[in-house]
Each structure stands twice: as structure tokens, then as C-alpha cells.
Amino acid sequence: MAANGTSVSIQDLSLNFGAISVLQTLNLDVAEGEFIVLLGPSGCGKSTLLNCIAGLLDISEGRIFIKGKNVTWEEPKDRGIGMVFQSYALYPQMTVEKNLSFGLRVAGIAKDEIAKRIARAAEILQIEPLLQRKPAALSGGQRQRVAIGRALVRDVDVFLFDEPLSNLDAKLRSELRVEIKLLHRKLQNTMIYVTHDQIEAMTLADRIAVMKGGVIQQLDAPQTIYNRPVNRFVAGFLGSPAMNFVEGQLETGTTAVFKTGDLTIPLDRYSFDGTGDKSGPCVFGIRPEHVAFGEAANSMPFATDAAVEIVEPMGSDTLVWTKLGGRIFSFRVEAEKTLRNGDPIRIGFDPARASLFDTPSGNRM
């Protein structure tokens, strides 16, 4: 184990395809046994970063360390990684057993050792009855389990997952999500997991790295990212239904207030970040579940009257759309509440749970 407990360390990594810069001087340290999720919209460079770590793409600049060893120029097989792909990438002509053992056979490992490792992986993943089948005879979930098994038998330090659940249907996805989490708890390996699904990111990660345009926007624990996003992109990307944004002005006097239209929201309970509370145009963001409704609204530091525009019942709760300061605004109520279009309502929230973003830069204030 590396002295500092760092498993994967990426230092000043850049990747260019011709004139296009895909990753820009990226730094990332992953601790021993940590579950890191790289989250971002498609084209943000998250899969590219994973392929760089795996050694499947040649990088333009920078260095990659795995377990304290500089692997920048190493072949994928020598990096101590196992990888799981979105399309499973099982060798179609081989049985499950042969798929699992392929890497070991290439490495020239003794037969009884191979058998031992396959037995262990098959037991962990519960694929023993499938060992003699071909991939074509497996369901999607079984295939992905075999793909995970292929990484497992290699006895590696770091697992790389490239959107492993994206090809599965919703039900299987949530099942396998739990299984991956259990697997991580059992194995205690370092795992780097790429996804565009925020639920997967929130549920699995020790830390999430939200990426955009080849740059890590924020690297933090899921709750921090959710509650205190560093910029407007992160705030808007995480959360479904998305955070409400209201544009307006920040005015700093004796106490800071946010003004939009004829609304004034007091910000004395809002804790400003370093760059601080200077006056100017800004965006006020609040998550739909942080909005109180009806009686509860009056006990909030800020409350106002509004009218229901659209009601979207989701089953577990109901999403209500209204207008605040002329902007479309949504909030959640319990499913039992019956609201009709046009009903007058009272809504309120605690600005301490809100996020303020500087309009020109989009950064948190």
C-alpha cells in the first residue's frame, strides 16, 4: 500500500486530439479503497479520462500514478486495473468460464490458480450456474455480472467502470447498483465509476467529480455537491426535478437581500462563500424539495403567494409548477395533496438552503 494511502493519482493530465483539447491539466487523487464517480453530460471527457487511466488512450501531457507507481507509459495489463464496459464487451465465441479466464490464460497463470480465482469470482457474483454458457445465452444483467467478474479474477487494485449500467433496463439498473455497492463494501478496492446518471452517482460515490468540458467542476462528497454546488452548472446538473433558478440582483447593505421584480428575499441566514457578497446581478437557486407549502410556508423566513399552473403527480410525491418573480418555479408536495390548476397557494423557503450564483461567472457566492 502506498504510504500516503493514495491509490490513483492523476497529475496535470492533458489530452488533445489534434487541435481539440479533450482534457485540460486535470488533477485527481483517489484514496485507497475510495469509490469515485465521474459524472457529467456526454462529451464532457469522463469516459476519456477513464480510458487514459486504463492506458487505452495515449495522453498528451501529465502523469498517472497507480499505487505509487508511475504507469504513464505502461500497457493496460501492467497497470493493475480491471475494466467493465458499457456494452459488456464479452468475447462472444467463448463460454463464460473462458471469458473470465482469458486474461489469466494470456498471463500464463497456472491452471489450478485460474480455477480457484474463477470459483471465487463466480461465488461472489453468483454466476456459478452460467459458467458453461456463451454470452449470447445470457440476459443483460447476467452479462454485466460476468463482465464485472472478468475484472474481479484479475485480482487488481483498481476497478474502472465505464457506464456499466447504461444498457440495462431501469429495474435491473437499480438492482445491480445495489450489488456494485455491496461488492465495493466486500472487496474494499478502489473504484472509479463513470456515469451520466446522477442517481447512480449520488448512491454509489464516496466522492463525486462533476465534469464539464474536460475540466472537473467540483470534487466532493455527494451531499456537499447536492447542497452546496460550486457553480450553476453543477447545481443544474444534479437533482431531478432540477433546481429552480431565479435571476435578479444582490444588494448588500446592512443585511444582504436578493431582489427580483417586486420580491425581496432576505439573505441574512445565507452563508456566503469566499468570493463573497458583492452587489450585482446574480441567480438565486433553490431545490424543489426545499420549498415549503401551505401552513408550513408561513413559518419560513421567506414566504409569498402564488398560483398553481401545472400539477405533475409522480406517485410518491407531486411536483407543482408555479411562477415566482415571473419565472417558472417548481416545488414538491406530498402525493395526498389535491391541487387544481389556478388554485392560490402560499409557498416559502429558508434562504439558508438556497444557492446564490454570480451571473457573469456562474460561480457560487
Next chain:
Amino acid sequence: MSDHAVALSATSSNWRDDAAGPSGPKPRHMFSRRNIFLYGTLVVVALYYLLPLYVMVVTSLKGMPEIRLGNIFSPPLEITFEPWVKAWSQACTGLNCDGLSRGFWNSVRITVPSVILSIAIASVNGYALANWRFKGADTFFVILIVGAFIPYQVMIYPIVIILREIGLYGSLTGLVIVHSIFGMPILTLLFRNYFTSMPEELFRAARVDGAGFWGIYLRIMLPMSLPIFVVAIILQVTGIWNDFLFGVVYTRPDTYPMTVQLNNIVNSVQGVKEYNVNMAATILTGLVPLIVYFISGKLFVRGIAAGAVKG
């Protein structure tokens, strides 16, 4: 509102009662105008293509007296296989009188090594171009494709000189090399496109598993590419078997392939023109590609659909 709902349900119950309306699969008429046109055209075209073959087969089974009657479409009154035997083992060219058999074995000795050599090299070429993006791969590929469009005639004489200089002119080895080189552009294109259509992640998974260039090729790619190999084999067997130009230019009379031998038999005039022998000889020569097609036609179509059109 509720009145409306009642009205709706009333109509729907009416639909149920209407037993005369269409229900179940739409009936199809065998002798519709569309079918008559469709199958009529197909039958006419099929006849048009099959008629020459019919004439050949029928003529080859007739004796000369019967042919002289001039009824080329009539079936043989007396079936004889003598023309076939003669075409195979006794027909005369200007030089010898041992029929097509000599040419057949020459052709086998040309075709088999040429097919194996060209496909072995081209498949590795295509694999390297598709999966190992080396520097200058695109330039190399463009040069190869341009090669496919250069007319053979331009290269015949230079190749004669090259073969003469390295001492292979007139030998079967020389012809095998020529066939392998000329098969390279189209075969490489074929294999490259097939391998490109394979999922990239499979290749990456194999690399993570530690397989190298040859490991991935032999253990992952080859077992998955049977259809495209069948396509390549068909293209090469028929192409090389049917080749006349290279055969006549780069070999000597004792190593002439079957096609050249056939030409010499059909065109040598010694007294009577034996149409039945000529027909039998031609069918014999065409038999090999024909058999290849019949055996592997299904795989051929699958391979073409899988890789050749894409990319």
C-alpha cells in the same frame, strides 16, 4: 360530459356487433395483378439467364451427328457422356492432347496457395488498419485503395520484367505472388471494414486482459470473423480460378491454368469443331466457382451484409 361518454360507449358496442367488417389478418390473393406482374417478370428474367446454360448442358450431352441437325434447344435423343470424358482427358490444344486435366491441376496449384496467402496477409492488414491506429495509417490506406483502381494492363509489362529479374517468370510461384498482390487492395478494404464494424470495447477489453497484437487477432478477432473469411475465399477462388490474363502472360504452356487451356482447346481448329466437347469443357471449367457459390452462398450474403457495405 357524461352524455358524451354514454354516446361513445354506444358506438363502440355497435362496432362489436358489426360482424361483417374486416377482422384478423388481411387476406392475400395469389393471382392478384401485382403478383402476376412480379412473378411473371421474375420467371422471364430467370429463363433469359438460364437458357444459355441449358443449351450448353444439352449440347454437351449430344453426339456430333445430333448436333449437326441444328436443333440447339431440343433435348438429347441419346445421352452420351463421351464429350465430357474427351474434354477432360483427350481434347487437343495446338500443343498436346491430354485435355483439361492438366490445366485443372495447374489451376488448383495456383488457386490454393494464392487464396491462402492473399487472405492471410490481407486479414492482418485490415486488422491492423482498423484496430491499431499507427502513424500514417490513413495514408497507407488511401494508397492501397488507389491501388485497387489502377488498371491491370498498366502493370503487366513491369511485372514481367520484375519476375524475370528475380527468376520467377513462367513459374507457378510467380503467378501466385502476382495474384496475391492484386488481391490485396480489395481484400484489405473488406477486412478493414469488417473489423471496424466490430465493437471497439471488445478490443479494449482484450487489451486490458493483456492480449497483444497477435493474441487479439488470433484469439478474439479470427473466431468472430468466419463470415468475412468466407466472402474473401469466394471472391478469391472465383477471381483467381477465372483469371485468364495473368495466367496467359505469366506462365508457360506446361503450367497454363485451366482457363487458358480451355481457350486453347476451344480455339484450336483441327477439322470439325466439336461443339459438344467445347461445351463440356466450358462447364467443367466453370464448375469450381459454381460449387463454391452453392456451398457457401448463405454465409456469403451474411458476410457481405455484416461488413463489406459498412464503413
